[in-house]
Amino acid sequence: MATTTRMFCFVLVMVLMGCCCSAKIYKVGDSKGWTAKHGTYYDWAKRKEFQVGDSLMFQYDGNVNDVTQVSSRLEYQFCNSLSPKAVYNTGHDVVTLTEPGYHFFITSNHSQCVAGQKLVVLVVHDHPIPPPPPPRKILPFGKDYKVGDSNEWRVPEESDFYSKWSEEKQFHVGDNLLFYYNDQVDDVLEINSDLEFKSCDTTSPVAVHNAGQDLVRLTKPGVRYFITSKTSHCEAGLKLRVEVRPLSKTLPKKMQLSPFDRFINWLHESFRPHPHH
Template sequence: MLVMITTFTILLSCCSATVYKVGDSDGWTAKDDTYYNWSEGKEFHVGDSLIFQYDRNFNDVTQVSGALELEFCDSSSPKAVYNTGHDAVTLKEPGYHHFISSNHSQCLSGQRLDVLVVHDPSRPIPPSLPRKILPFGKTYKVGDSKGWNVYDNDFYYKWSEEKQFHVGDNLLFKYDNEVNDVLEISGDLEFKSCDPTSPVAVFRTGHDLVRLTEPGVHYFISSKTGHCEGGLKLRVVVASTPSVSKLSPIDRLIRWLRTLISHHH
């Protein structure tokens, strides 16, 4: 059963979990005290989920390890990074869970959240929500064993040429974040000229999982001097998944729930 209000509850045959849209109608954005006030009266349980909705061109969700990182907006050693714009995070363990934006100014302006999660032994833990309501895709480690680094001008062209990418697939960029980064840029001109001035998104953790949420051509470069010119750039063509892409996010969630319920009977 799905009740669509700001918070809705998923009921399976043996157990239940609550799905909270973080910030309600405000979503995940920078506003003083919004998330403290939002979470204050709620009781979160193991198995509940948080939905973060935001513009992925300017934001992300970074889960950090403690109150100190939350207080100082320190995203340098994240536990997890989400960047699809519609992230479902299932609370799997009791205790405090801390979330910030890695955009430092946004975090300082109030875009941070901590929730206390409790575990009731009498309450069965339901299955986790999918992280994003998209088809389950493949995860490609960019560059395979070589990772994201400068090799030669056509290394990443050859790497991507024989692969077929679809909506829902993931690109995993692994690199030394002290000497490198990943920028998603908007077009072929910026790609050819290695222009990092107007990126669509910036990733700097050294272990970035980028979800391919839309069909079309996606471009990635390094902003570090000489790296893109040396071949550290990637172009991928993403095909849609017709049988799933026509469904709204809620329809996909309902389909997922029905699948789970059928497995319980």
């Protein structure tokens, strides 16, 4: 029995280690490192999905630059390093992303920052860690849909592009829409009605997103409408209608237990002592 218990504990520790080691480390700028390159870091970040627990590794010449984390998009946009959230200056800094949302990084070297040495990353959600939270109390992790896929959020070649994109998918409560676009050209406005959607009416938006990397969570069933505030772009087809379906009332039997819970049950059954006959 003691041997069985030790074996069970060993396997459990190995499983937990595997669950907690899925975070990634991203070298900012890849081979270019952390330097002044206009547009480099926007293009670098938009191709990745950052999660809580992931880390950013900044490599640079510490005699010339640093890594200054700021709190707001305004500070990021205007390269304002007067009230930093954190400052790193070793030349080889690893910054762990500890919470979801936007994280803004600039250099305190103002001319370098203006030349493009700044980074904003959107942390989408946590790495899943068992056991899962009770259902019904919070929304489950759904699917992440990158709006427009490779086309992203920009004026399409065909005016019905986003309509077709949406119709090919089934959206449910708990899913996320990820909007990627050039924030100097467009934005994302959520509006109330089909009439506003058809007429590209931007006068009474429900919400306005303008970060260039926006996460919109679908929290309830119904129809959601999104357009750009640039009327000519909206009329050319830069608008999206999404029908959100409710969650199923009952989950399939296989989904009622997490993979971790099923594995633990299997361990209990496999290592449970059986009576000798």
